[in-house]
Amino acid sequence: MQAVLAIAIGILTASGVYLLLRPRSFQVIMGLTLLSYAVNLFIFSMGRLKVDSEPILLAGVNSTLANTADPMPQALVLTAIVIGFAMTALFLVVLLASRGLHGTDHVDGEDGER
Numbered sequence: 001m002q003a004v005l006a007i008a009i010g011i012l013t014a015s016g017v018y019l020l021l022r023p024r025s026f027q028v029i030m031g032l033t034l035l036s037y038a039v040n041l042f043i044f045s046m047g048r049l050k051v052d053s054e055p056i057l058l059a060g061v062n063s064t065l066a067n068t069a070d071p072m073p074q075a076l077v078l079t080a081i082v083i084g085f086a087m088t089a090l091f092l093v094v095l096l097a098s099r100g101l102h103g104t105d106h107v108d109g110e111d112g113e114r
Contacts (some may be wrong), residue, residue, distance in 0.1 A: 005045055012038035025095045025105045029088065036084040040077045047073030 012034050019031030047070040099105045 009038050009041050023106050029091045044077045
């Protein structure tokens with residue numbers, strides 16, 4: 001399970017970096033989104049992948065991290081998802097405004113075919 005998660009994080013990171021280096025604004029935004037997903041998975045994996053672990057404290061069971069899930073990475077990822085969604089919406093509005101003003105969606109503002 002850990003190898004699959006590590007491979008998924010690596011693929012998301014590589015795809016995000018590749019898209020960040022593309023000349024069009026929409027591809028850059030998708031690259032940032034993929035990178036944020038990779039970071040979210042990484043933070044979530046820092047809370048240890050534990051199967052059949054209790055998410056809350058139970059009576060009669062010692063409350064240690066060995067027998068309970070750590071809620072902090074889950075809370076951080078949930079917050080990051082909300083912030084990432086707002087950031088993506090803002091970037092899309094800026095992309096549309098930039099395309100309306102300049103007539104192109106290239107990052108540097110110049111079309112490579114001219």
